[in-house]
Amino acid sequence: MNALALVFPGQGSQRIGMGRDFWAQVPEARRFFEKGSESLGIDLARLCFEGPDELLTLTANAQPAIMAVSMAAFAALQCEGVKFDYVAGHSLGEYSALVAAGSLAFEDAIRVVRKRGEFMQEAVVPGAGAMAAILGLDKESVYTVCGEAASHGVVEVANLNGPGQVVIAGETKAVEHAIELAKQRGAKRAVRLQVSAPFHCSLMGPAGKRLAAVLQAVPIADPLVPLVNNVDAEFLMSREEIAGSLVRQVTSPVRWEDVxxxxxxxxxxxxxxxxxxxxxxxxxxxxxxEVTALYAEDLSSLQVAINQAKALF
Structure with missing residues (x-):
């Protein structure tokens, strides 16, 4: 039996102009931009469509902006009556997945995401932390590299994105040392990422504590469809598990390959x-x-995906 999983992207996917045709042509999608703007007191449509880039890439802006576009795409998909069986999201995308699953109200989720971005940004002094992509090394070797570089400070595995694609995060000196060690071990590439903070490592501990306090006040329902979480790559089926998982996610690796x-x-x-x-x-x-993977970032790619989904199911 075939099954469909909806997946939602995380930070780094933002670009000026994103979501414009959903906003212009799908009234249900436009409502997500409007509700998000109202909830945050900022013009999300203008931020997404006009930037400027330095404003859009700020963590506290990028996260709610990406979520608004993801939910606009979801609204456009729902208009076509496409049924789905599972949801998952990469880091920030897990919040979009929870909205799609009926576990979080969009207005609550986008406010939490904005706070989450602020907390993560404020957890580490600018310049003190870094992230790097290690390509062409297996994850065991990357863990070893982090262990060896730890004498220079905190450096940990942050994203297990796929075969030979691991991201590390930590204190800048330690990350730079780990980059050199990875190259010595035969990594095809080991490069610093253009991010404003070292996400998904223990340096985000203060952000996790602040996020826990915010989530306590947010109504969370049991998901209507199963969600596979980042932290354990396991199904979350109850509201009790969700808040704890979202807090742990801030300091834990994103296990995307396992998801x-x-x-x-x-x-x-x-x-x-x-x-x-x-x-x-x-x-x-x-x-x-062996599976089919499609994307829907605008109306034309959404239509291609819908046609394939209808052909498969």
Whole structure:
């Protein structure tokens, strides 16, 4: 039996102009921009469509902006009556997945995401932390590299994105040392990422504590469809598990490769990425080449995906 999983991208997928045609042509999608703007007191449509880039890339702005576009794409998909079986999201995308699953109200989720971005930005002094992509090394070797570089400070595995694609995060000196060690071990590439903070490592501890306090006041319902979480690559089926998982996610690696493998094991044959870009689509194709992975970042790519979904199911 074929199953469809909706997946939602995280930070880094933002670009000026994202979501414009959803906003212009799908009234249900436009409502997400309007509700988000009202909830945050900022003009999300203008931020997404006009930037400027330095404003859009700020963590506290990028996260709610990406979420608004993801939910606009979701609204456009729902208008076509497409049924889905599972949801998952990469880091920030997990909040979009929870909205799609009926677990979080969009207005609550976008406010939490804005706070989460602020907390993560404020957890580490600018310049004190860094992230790097290590390409072409297996994850065991990257863990070893982090262990060896730890004499220079905190450096940890942050994202397990797919075969030979691992991201590390930590204190700048330690990350730079780990980059050199990775190259010595034969990494094809080991490069600093243009990010404003070292996400998904223990340096984000203060952000996790602040986020926990915010989540306590947010109504969370049991998801209507199963969600596979980042932290454990396991199904979250109850509201009690969700808040704790979201707090742990801030300081824990995103186990994206394991998330995809879990969904494939459950019978997912079609993955559809909703939101700006196609980063997850590319990763899924590398992790599980036997499945179909599509993206919907605008109305034309959404139509292609809907046609394929109808052909498969």
């Amino acid at each position: 995809v493998r879990k969904l494939v094991k459950e019978g997912v044959t079609l993955f559809l990425e909703l939101g700006p870009g196609k980063v997850l689509t590319g990763l899924i194709k590398r992790i599980a080449p």
